[in-house]
Amino acid sequence: MNAKQDTGKTGLREKALAGLAGRNLILVGLMGAGKSAIGKLVANALDLPYVDTDHEIEDAARMTIADLFAQYGEPEFRALETRVIERILSEGPAIVSTGGGAFINPANRELISSSGLSMWLKADLDTLWDRVRRRQTRPLLKTENPKQTLKDLMDKRYPVYAQADVTVLSRNVRKETVMRDVLKALAALDGGNTREE
Ligand SMILES: Nc1ncnc2c1ncn2[C@@H]1O[C@H](COP(=O)(O)OP(=O)(O)O)[C@@H](O)[C@H]1O
Ligand SMILES: O=C(O)C1=C[C@@H](OP(=O)(O)O)[C@@H](O)[C@H](O)C1
Numbered sequence: 001m002n003a004k005q006d007t008g009k010t011g012l013r014e015k016a017l018a019g020l021a022g023r024n025l026i027l028v029g030l031m032g033a034g035k036s037a038i039g040k041l042v043a044n045a046l047d048l049p050y051v052d053t054d055h056e057i058e059d060a061a062r063m064t065i066a067d068l069f070a071q072y073g074e075p076e077f078r079a080l081e082t083r084v085i086e087r088i089l090s091e092g093p094a095i096v097s098t099g100g101g102a103f104i105n106p107a108n109r110e111l112i113s114s115s116g117l118s119m120w121l122k123a124d125l126d127t128l129w130d131r132v133r134r135r136q137t138r139p140l141l142k143t144e145n146p147k148q149t150l151k152d153l154m155d156k157r158y159p160v161y162a163q164a165d166v167t168v169l170s171r172n173v174r175k176e177t178v179m180r181d182v183l184k185a186l187a188a189l190d191g192g193n194t195r196e197e
């Protein structure tokens, strides 16, 4: 990498940090949006701690999300999810990837809006489906027609995700490109200048 590119990246990082202004960044959106994958890259780029609520839930319950749903049901998972979100946000600032259902609960939305910046990673159905179809880790998609289930969830949840502070398209491009779109969206919060010097 040459010196000019290096300066450009540093510029974007600093502007993104200025836009975030010491707050938690909470990624929301449907399964397959890239909350976990992109969140990790953003945290790495900004040198901030990265936390995935699903991972924290699995740690606390000492079992996988799939086993938690199977053995205790979704209500128990949702209760744990709210507790984990509350704790994580109080320990921030961090880049926080939530599970797809987290932002749908009004209590969680309240917690999120009072302690950070929410960002909706938005993707179209075919992109989401392509990313989740081969994975067996998502209990809500263990249905006869999982693509239709994803579509139904999309219809129900998109109006709620739309309440997030910022929306970034999780396009069918390299993850690094989406990560940079996230940084640019953050930078735009700091005076709207996303140009990289
Ligand atoms: N922009 C992208 N391009 C290609 N693959 C992606 C992209 N974003 C996410 N993925 C992949 O899609 C899958 C689902 O992403 P993940 O981060 O687990 O989504 P979420 O946490 O929102 O459910 C992962 O295998 C991830 O690597
Ligand atoms: O959409 C949902 O309700 C869920 C999404 C999952 O997370 P991802 O969105 O990271 O797949 C996980 O929290 C759980 O399976 C429930």
Ligand SMILES: [Mg+2]
Pocket (backbone or CB within 6 Å): 035, 036, 037, 054, 097, 098, 099
């Ligand atoms: Mg995830």
